[in-house]
Amino acid sequence: MSVQTVANDKLISKMENETATMTLDELAILIGAQARGGGEIELTGVGPLSDARAGDVTFVADAARLEQARESEAAALIIPPKMADHAALAGRGLLVAKDPKLAFARAIAVFHTRPYKARGVSPDLILGENSRVGADCSIHPRVTVGRNSMIGDRVTLHPGVVIGDDCRVGDDTALFANVSVYDGTEIGARCRIHSGAVIGADGFSFTPDEESRQFKLLQLGRVVIEDDVEIGANCCVDRAAFGCTRIRRGAKFDNLIQIGHNVEIGENTVVAALAGFSGGTLVGRNCVIAGQIGTNQHITIGDGATITARTGVTKSVGPGKLIGGMMPAMDYQQWRKSQVLYARLPELFERLKMLEKKIVV
Secondary structure, three states: OOOHHHHHHHHHHHHHOOOEEEEHHHHHHOOOOOEEEOOOOEEEOOOOOHHHHHOEEEEOOOOOOOOOOOOOOEEEEEEEEHOOOHHHHOOOOEEEOOOOHHHHHHHHHHHHOOOOOOOEEEOOOEEOOOOOEEOOEEEOOOOOOOOEEEEEEEEEEEEOOOOOOEEEOOOEEEEEOOOOOOOOOOEOOOOEEEEEEEEEEEEEEEEEEEOOOOOEEOOOEEEEEEOEEEOOOEEEEEEEOEEEEEEEEOOOOOOEEEEEOOEEEEOOOOEEOOEEEEEOOEEOOOOOOOOEEOOOOOEEEEEOOOOOOOEEOOOOOOOOOOOOOOOOOOOHHHHHHHHHHHHHHHHHHHHHHHHHHHHHH
């Protein structure tokens, strides 16, 4: 029997029985690492470096944590290749990985992922006309599904979820408590949408009439969320004015994010909390968007771009660019003096131009 087969069997056992163990060699195969220092070391769980216990696996991000690693009770350490031969780790069980954080994430999944087990459909489900619920679903109490909507197989809908008319929810997707999904929304497979999120509310679009009263532009589009998307708690994804607001495959959102009408977020892009995207913003794939950013409407952020925290993105950003505009924290009194000087910049600039003219003359 191969080590891979044994590891897979142990993984299944671990997922079904919390007391199961796994050897260093078996875990190495499952997380894509190289085992060193004793392949038969028994592992029983995972933990942070600061608090790892006997039997745990943890990871060491860099050399600055070597002393802490030396004193750790952990049974095994996930490390980068450059640290594999360090004297401080001599005699330790090691898992050498090109990306230790990724390997650690996989180790957490190995020890804590549980097989899906259907809970069945609550008898108080309100299911609209011509709607269908797939096989092996877990539908908790107080869930409402509108008309002509299709819920896929093994979908989990937690208490208070409301899904409107003409919606689609893909296989293996989970909607947590009190998620609201408006009419016409399409959600792909294996998505996770956390509590309080609102998908498909009207985009924010008004124009003043002859008497300066705000006249609403009806939002006639919809929202499409592709496969493997995760949306954090209390996010809002607005429906399009026409066409669709689209979240591409594998995008990940933190909590409290606003996605305006007709925005598109590219594949595998990650967005931190409190970001806001104005209507028509197009974000490419594999971007990193930090917290509290805001975008102007109808701009484009290219593939692989990084936007640092609290940046106001007023114009389009090219692929791979690193963009920032945040003022770092500083001593309060120093900040006050800086603000006084900042307010005087136009005056100082004019004086500088006058001095330059005098020098030229």
